[in-house]
Amino acid sequence: MKIGVAKNKKKIFVSLxxxxxxxxxxxxxxxxxxxxxxxxxxxxxxxxxxxxxHKLKIKKALIKKKLLNVEFTDGIESHxxxxxxxxxxxKNISNKKIFLWNSRIKNKPFxxxxxxxxxxxxxxxxxxxFYKYGFSILKNTPAKKNFIIKFANLIGVVRxxxxxxxxxxxxxxxxxxxxxxxxxxSAHTDNPYRKPIPGxxxxxxxxxxxxxxxxxxxxxxxxxxxxxxxxxNFFKLLTSVKIRFTFVSKDTILENWGETIELNKNxxxxxxxxxxxxxxxxxxxxxxxxxxYKARALFIKLCNSKKFMIQFKLEPGDMMIMDNYRTLHGxxxxxxxxxxxxxxxxxxxxxxxxxxxxxLKRKFNIYGQS
Numbered sequence: 604m605k606i607g608v609a610k611n612k613k614k615i616f617v618s619l620x621x622x623x624x625x626x627x628x629x630x631x632x633x634x635x636x637x638x639x640x641x642x643x644x645x646x647x648x649x650x651x652x653x654x655x656x657h658k659l660k661i662k663k664a665l666i667k668k669k670l671l672n673v674e675f676t677d678g679i680e681s682h683x684x685x686x687x688x689x690x691x692x693x694k695n696i697s698n699k700k701i702f703l704w705n706s707r708i709k710n711k712p713f714x715x716x717x718x719x720x721x722x723x724x725x726x727x728x729x730x731x732x733f734y735k736y737g738f739s740i741l742k743n744t745p746a747k748k749n750f751i752i753k754f755a756n757l758i759g760v761v762r763x764x765x766x767x768x769x770x771x772x773x774x775x776x777x778x779x780x781x782x783x784x785x786x787x788x789s790a791h792t793d794n795p796y797r798k799p800i801p802g803x804x805x806x807x808x809x810x811x812x813x814x815x816x817x818x819x820x821x822x823x824x825x826x827x828x829x830x831x832x833x834x835x836n837f838f839k840l841l842t843s844v845k846i847r848f849t850f851v852s853k854d855t856i857l858e859n860w861g862e863t864i865e866l867n868k869n870x871x872x873x874x875x876x877x878x879x880x881x882x883x884x885x886x887x888x889x890x891x892x893x894x895x896y897k898a899r900a901l902f903i904k905l906c907n908s909k910k911f912m913i914q915f916k917l918e919p920g921d922m923m924i925m926d927n928y929r930t931l932h933g934x935x936x937x938x939x940x941x942x943x944x945x946x947x948x949x950x951x952x953x954x955x956x957x958x959x960x961x962x963l964k965r966k967f968n969i970y971g972q973s
Contacts, residue, residue, distance in 0.1 A: 714728075
C-alpha cells in the first residue's frame, strides 16, 4: 500500500487491493493538524467538519521524501507524514493482524518480565503479540499475592465484578463457581452473562505444586474458521442462533444473550462465547434444534481436542493474559490433598489495553504494525 499524486497534482491516490483509490479532499482536510485548527493540549478540532465546503478540492499536491504537501481550495495548506497517513488508512480497511494457531503452534508469545518493560518498546511488542495470538504469558513476575493488580494497571484499568477487584482461583468449600473447585474445566470463555463481557482476563500463578491442574488454551477463532470451511451449515447456526448465558449466586443474578460465534458486519470474526455450564438454548423448531445441538457439540469437541488445544503447567510467577473474546481457557483436574494450586485473576477491558499499546506505538514511532 502506497500513496501517489496524479500528474495534474490535483488528485491523491492510495494503491489498495491492486487498485488506485482516490482520497477524498474532505477526508484529507478534516485530518489537517495545522496550528490554530486544533487545540494544542487535547488535539481536538476547533471547528466542525460539517461546516467545511462540500465542493472543496485539492489545488496542488506534492510528495517530498516522506511528506505529502497539500494545498486546498479554501486556502489551507498542510503536510502529512505518509507513514501516519497510511496507518490511518489501514485502520479503515482491516482489523488487527492476527495469527490463527492450533496445538502445533511454534514460537508461543512468552516473555520475561521486566519492571520497566511497559515504558519501552518491549511493552509494545508484548501487547502487539497478545493481540496477534490472543494470549501472552509473562515469566518471572513476583509470585506475590495481589501483584496482579499492580501489573494490570500497567497495561489497563482493572474492572471490578461481583467476584471483587480480583479473585482467588483455589478450592473452597461451598464454591459459587466450579472454578473454585478441584474439578477439571473444559475450554470456555469467562463471564458471557455480563453486559458488556470483560475483554481481557489475567491469571497470575502464586503457587502451584499440586498434582494435576494443568492450564489449557484454545484459539476460538481458529476453530471457528475450521467450522466455516468444513461444516458451513453448523457455522451458520452457531453464528445466527442467540443463546442465554446465566449466572446465579446467593445475591447475584446476571444474564445476557449472544451467538456462540459472533460476526462483524463484514462477516469477520468478532468474538466467541462458550460456557457449557451456564448456557441455555432457546426454543426452536425440533429439526433446527437437532442441528444446533450437533453444531454446538462439534464446536465444544474441537475446542477441547488435541488438534486445537495446548496444555502446560503454570509456574509460580507466570502471568497469563487472554483475549476473552477469542481465546478459550480451561484446566485439568487436580488433587487438592497434594500440594496447593493458587492463582489470582482479574479483568480489564480492551479499550484500556489498546490505549496503552497505541501510546507506546506513538512514543517510539512504530509504523506498519497493528
